[in-house]
Amino acid sequence: QVQLQQWGAGLLKPSETLSLTCGVYGGSISGYYWSWIRQPPGKGLEWIGEISPRGNTKYNPSLKSRVTISVDRSKDQFSLKLNSVTAADTAVYYCARHGGGYYFDNWVQGTLVTVSS
Amino acid sequence: QSALTQTASVSGSPGQSITISCTGTSSDVGGYNYVSWYQQHSGKAPKLMIYDVSNRPSGVSNRFSGSKSGNTASLTISGLQAEDEADYYCTSYTSSGPYVFGTGTKVTVL
Numbered sequence: 001q002v003q004l005q006q007w008g009a010g011l012l013k014p015s016e017t018l019s020l021t022c023g024v025y026g027g028s029i030s031g032y033y034w035s036w037i038r039q040p041p042g043k044g045l046e047w048i049g050e051i052s053p054r055g056n057t058k059y060n061p062s063l064k065s066r067v068t069i070s071v072d073r074s075k076d077q078f079s080l081k082l083n084s085v086t087a088a089d090t091a092v093y094y095c096a097r098h099g100g101g102y103y104f105d106n107w108v109q110g111t112l113v114t115v116s117s
Numbered sequence: 118q119s120a121l122t123q124t125a126s127v128s129g130s131p132g133q134s135i136t137i138s139c140t141g142t143s144s145d146v147g148g149y150n151y152v153s154w155y156q157q158h159s160g161k162a163p164k165l166m167i168y169d170v171s172n173r174p175s176g177v178s179n180r181f182s183g184s185k186s187g188n189t190a191s192l193t194i195s196g197l198q199a200e201d202e203a204d205y206y207c208t209s210y211t212s213s214g215p216y217v218f219g220t221g222t223k224v225t226v227l
Binding site for chain 2: 035044045046047050058060061094099101102103104105107108109110
């Protein structure tokens with residue numbers, strides 16, 4: 001049973017860079033697509049972007065200019081960087097696995113990232 | 118890339134059936150059979166309940182079923198149980214996205 005675990009800074013100041021890493025345990029990162037998704041407090045889910053088994057990326061058009069997703073296959077990890085954060089980026093961030101199609105079948109518990117001066 | 122539209126809240130008594138709708142456009146829900154549904158209990162991560170419009174992952178109760186007509190997808194919960202009280206989100210592949218989520222529906226078991 002593949003498990004995901006993520007880590008990164010939980011408190012940022014405006015204009016800083018959000019950086020989160022998701023580790024894949026009990027399985028390989030290869031062969032699957034992986035996404036980052038976020039949820040502002042009390043609000044709905046927003047897809048941020050994905051990375052393919054070959055390392056190709058796609059991003060939400062509304063965040064594309066600030067987002068970078070990368071993968072380290074040697075460590076079975078993938079990462080999210082979001083530049084120039086503002087209070088609007090305060091959210092619970094999730095990493096998730098695509099289940100062989102256009103859906104997310106395995107989610108991490110999530111990390112609250114707060115942006116505040 | 119606008120969010121898919123869901124009814125804000127739906128309620129029902131134990132044993133009843135309820136249906137949650139998810140309305141998009143021909144560029145997302147109507148254009149692809151790639152609608153999925155997620156259940157989210159308070160403070161927890163979302164859980165996949167339905168994928169590709171009507172398929173249930175292993176381990177998900179057969180009380181949950183999905184369908185689609187035109188630009189609207191639906192999730193039906195039959196035999197409503199107290200444990201079904203949660204937020205539910207749909208998502209669809211979209212030509213511009215590639216993913217867009219719904220606005221979410223709060224299900225209350227009376």
